[in-house]
Structure formats: structure tokens, C-alpha cells
Amino acid sequence: MSITIRGGSIVDASTESRRADVRVDGDRIVAVVAPGAALPSSDLEIDVSGCVIAPGLVDLHAHLREPGREESETIETGSRAAALGGFTAIVAMPNTEPPHDSRPVVEFVREQGRRAGLCEVLPSGCITVGRAGEVLAPYAELREAGVRFFTDDGNGVQDPLLMRRALEYARDLDIVLAQHCEVASLTKGAVMHEGACCSRLGLPGWPSLAEELMVHRDIELCRLTGATMHFLHLSTARSVELVRRAKADGLPVSAEVAPHHVSLTDEMLSGFDPVFKVNPPLRTAADIAALKVGLADGTIDAIATDHAPHAPHLKEQPLDQAPPGMLGLETALAIAITELVDTGLVSLQGVLAALSWNPARIARVEDRHGRPVTEGEPANLVVFDPTAEWVVDRNRSASRSSNNPYHGRVLRGRVRHTIFAGHAVVVEGEARR
Numbered sequence: 001m002s003i004t005i006r007g008g009s010i011v012d013a014s015t016e017s018r019r020a021d022v023r024v025d026g027d028r029i030v031a032v033v034a035p036g037a038a039l040p041s042s043d044l045e046i047d048v049s050g051c052v053i054a055p056g057l058v059d060l061h062a063h064l065r066e067p068g069r070e071e072s073e074t075i076e077t078g079s080r081a082a083a084l085g086g087f088t089a090i091v092a093m094p095n096t097e098p099p100h101d102s103r104p105v106v107e108f109v110r111e112q113g114r115r116a117g118l119c120e121v122l123p124s125g126c127i128t129v130g131r132a133g134e135v136l137a138p139y140a141e142l143r144e145a146g147v148r149f150f151t152d153d154g155n156g157v158q159d160p161l162l163m164r165r166a167l168e169y170a171r172d173l174d175i176v177l178a179q180h181c182e183v184a185s186l187t188k189g190a191v192m193h194e195g196a197c198c199s200r201l202g203l204p205g206w207p208s209l210a211e212e213l214m215v216h217r218d219i220e221l222c223r224l225t226g227a228t229m230h231f232l233h234l235s236t237a238r239s240v241e242l243v244r245r246a247k248a249d250g251l252p253v254s255a256e257v258a259p260h261h262v263s264l265t266d267e268m269l270s271g272f273d274p275v276f277k278v279n280p281p282l283r284t285a286a287d288i289a290a291l292k293v294g295l296a297d298g299t300i301d302a303i304a305t306d307h308a309p310h311a312p313h314l315k316e317q318p319l320d321q322a323p324p325g326m327l328g329l330e331t332a333l334a335i336a337i338t339e340l341v342d343t344g345l346v347s348l349q350g351v352l353a354a355l356s357w358n359p360a361r362i363a364r365v366e367d368r369h370g371r372p373v374t375e376g377e378p379a380n381l382v383v384f385d386p387t388a389e390w391v392v393d394r395n396r397s398a399s400r401s402s403n404n405p406y407h408g409r410v411l412r413g414r415v416r417h418t419i420f421a422g423h424a425v426v427v428e429g430e431a432r433r
């Protein structure tokens with residue numbers, strides 16, 4: 001199909017803002033012209049006055065639950081939530097049942113993504129078999145199946161020798177390992193950040209140190225092995241400082257932060273609502289401030305959702321039994337605009353770097369996602385209104401789950417259209433497939 005997008009302003013890696021009309025034909029951008037210039041007529045013509053046209057967003061961290069937990073999410077429902085959130089590519093986390101530690105499973109996930117046709121679903125691979133932290137997963141086999149991004153997310157790799165070996169293989173195979181930083185012995189039974197709020201509530205605490213020790217260890221393992229390394233969902237001020245120093249030393253590390261870790265504090269747990277239980281836990285206002293500075297100065301490369309759907313019968317339990325995790329795909333861009341752009345901390349281009357071309361580079365899909373909006377490039381685009389206000393409603397979601405921590409909150413920035421591989425998969429805020 002052909003699509004003409006008129007009246008918007010392009011923001012991409014090469015421009016902070018440029019008024020232009022864009023025409024898509026097939027799976028490519030075929031024309032980028034001055035506003036109002038003549039273009040052939042298209043199957044779909046959309047007026048996007050006041051909106052931003054940007055490369056489609058890329059999420060490094062989505063839990064799609066299929067195979068194994070389809071009552072919480074499927075690859076199709078998760079893809080639809082992603083498309084509605086402006087994403088054209090998402091990395092599917094490996095903690096499914098069975099997990100992503102063999103070729104048939106990652107091929108199944110990729111194929112289900114293709115079938116849904118709403119965004120590109122990039123299966124991650126496990127670092128260790130069964131995410132059990134004992135035996136390395138078959139990297140070469142998984143790499144042959146197209147996997148470039150490996151993680152045991154949900155678990156950190158506890159054994160430093162095993163992690164060292166994993167990094168040595170990763171370096172030789174040119175793949176990326178992504179660590180969920182949590183020293184498990186420090187977080188046994190923990191439900192929330194260890195601090196004043198947790199003491200007041202009398203709940204078992206999750207110390208920041210549990211994350212920081214592993215960040216520190218893995219930075220040193222990178223120094224030793226020369227492998228590249230990505231840090232998932234960093235949540236503490238000290239973690240940001242460790243990564244900042246590692247980058248200053250020239251180490252090939254990258255890092256992400258989740259939207260909830262720059263928008264919600266541990267105080268949210270005061271009402272004992274399990275929707276605010278997440279791993280790593282919500283931290284303090286001081287941590288939020290440091291994470292935002294990390295995004296502003298480039299220490300943190302990416303904003304990744306950690307979209308973690310849980311069906312109500314699983315999530316709505318007492319805090320100590322409820323599984324950690326919250327939805328994120330449909331609100332990530334708006335949280336970033338509301339918390340970072342509207343507050344003057346990060347430019348809109350900076351936020352889009354963290355949501356599009358930086359994660360595209362980390363996931364090794366920069367040949368087709370996060371590209372500049374120019375002629376000849378693949379047509380993976382998001383069009384959003386950066387000033388539109390909306391109220392989050394957990395009952396109006398494409399996700400099969402409703403564990404949305406922002407229910408009732410007013411956010412700014414709303415996705416209007418998403419174009420994936422030349423198809424208008426979201427038009428005027430509604431999914432077309």
C-alpha cells in the first residue's frame with residue numbers, strides 16, 4: 001500500500017525538527033518533500049498537523065508470555081500493545097515456558113510475531129540453559145536462528161566464572177549479553193526497596209546493593225574479556241555512576257532504564273497495592289533524579305519498557321505472593337515525554353534516541369529500525385502528538401492483562417499512527433489488525 005503523511009515535523013538522529021511531508025510505498029519511504037509539495041495520490045492520506053514523524057520505537061525489554069502463560073499475554077496481544085505504543089520492533093524476553101534456550105522456541109516466537117504482523121518481534125536467547133545459571137545456552141545455534149541479544153532476564157547470572165565464560169563466547173560470536181543485575185542471596189523474600197518507606201511498612205527490603213554489586217562485577221568482567229555488555233532496567237543512583245565511570249574508561253557497555261523507574265517511587269507501595277511491585281523495585285526520588293540525569297548525559301542509552309503482563313488471578317494477591325511486573329508498552333512514550341521532555345531535562349530528540357535508534361543499535365537491528373526518515377529507508381515510523389493529553393485507562397488496553405500502574409494518570413504525548421514495514425498498523429490511535 002501507499003501512504004502520504006502531510007503536515008508533520010520529522011525528528012530523527014539527523015534532525016531536531018524539520019517540517020516535511022512523507023510518502024511511503026511498499027515497505028520503503030519513497031519521498032520526503034517540502035510541506036505541500038506535489039506527490040502522487042496514495043491509498044491512505046493522513047493529515048498529521050502538529051505531530052512528530054519519527055523512526056518507529058524499539059523496545060529492548062518486553063515480556064510476551066507466549067509460550068506458556070497465554071492467559072496473561074500472547075505474542076499477538078503484546079505486539080498490538082507495542083504497535084499502539086509506537087513500537088515497530090520489540091525484543092521478547094526469554095522467560096517463557098519453555099524458555100528461549102533452543103532453536104525451535106525462538107523460531108516459534110519469531111514466527112508468531114510475523115503472523116501477527118504488527119511489529120517485528122525479536123526473540124532474545126537465554127544466557128544459560130533454562131535460565132538456571134548452570135550451563136551456557138547454545139549460542140551458535142541460537143545465533144544461526146537470528147538471535148543477537150541474550151539474557152536470563154528475571155534472573156541474574158550469579159556465578160562469576162560462568163559469566164566470564166559467557167562473555168568470552170559472546171565476544172567471539174559478536175552477540176550481546178544483557179544482564180538482569182540482582183544478587184539473589186540479597187533479595188530473598190524481598191518485596192520492595194530497602195529504605196525508610198519499607199521500614200515504616202514493615203516489609204522485607206530489597207537493597208540497592210543487590211543490583212550495584214552485579215553491575216560492578218560485570219563491568220569488571222567486561223574490562224577483563226573485552227566483550228560488550230548491556231545492563232537491563234537499572235534502578236539506582238549508584239548503578240548510574242558505575243556505568244558512567246565504565247564508559248569514561250572506554251568500556252563497551254550500554255544501559256537501559258524502565259519508564260516506571262523514572263516516574264514512580266517506593267512510596268507507591270504504601271497502600272500495599274501489588275500493581276506497584278516490580279523487579280527491580282521502585283526506588284527513591286533521589287534515584288529517579290539520578291536516572292534522569294543519566295538519560296540526559298547519555299550514560300543511559302535506552303528507555304526499555306519491561307512490559308510485564310500478569311493476569312488478575314496471578315497479580316492480585318498479597319504483596320509477598322504477587323509476581324513482580326507492570327505493563328509498559330502503551331505508556332512508555334507518554335511517560336518519557338511527561339517526565340523528561342515537559343520537565344526540560346531531555347530534548348524530544350534525546351528521548352527518541354533512547355526509545356528508537358539507540359536500542360535499535362543495541363539489539364543489532366539498526367539496518368531496519370531507528371533509521372533516519374529519508375528516501376529509500378525502510379518504512380518503520382511512528383507519528384505522535386507530543387502535546388496531546390490523555391487519561392490512562394487500564395480497561396482500554398490491547399494487552400490481555402490490566403496491571404497498569406498509571407491507571408487514572410494524565411499523561412502528555414499520544415501515538416496517532418504506527419507504520420510497520422510499510423503497513424499502517426495503527427491509524428488515529430486504533431490498531432488496524
Ligand SMILES: [Zn+2]
Nearest residue numbers: 153154180279
Ligand atoms: Zn529483569
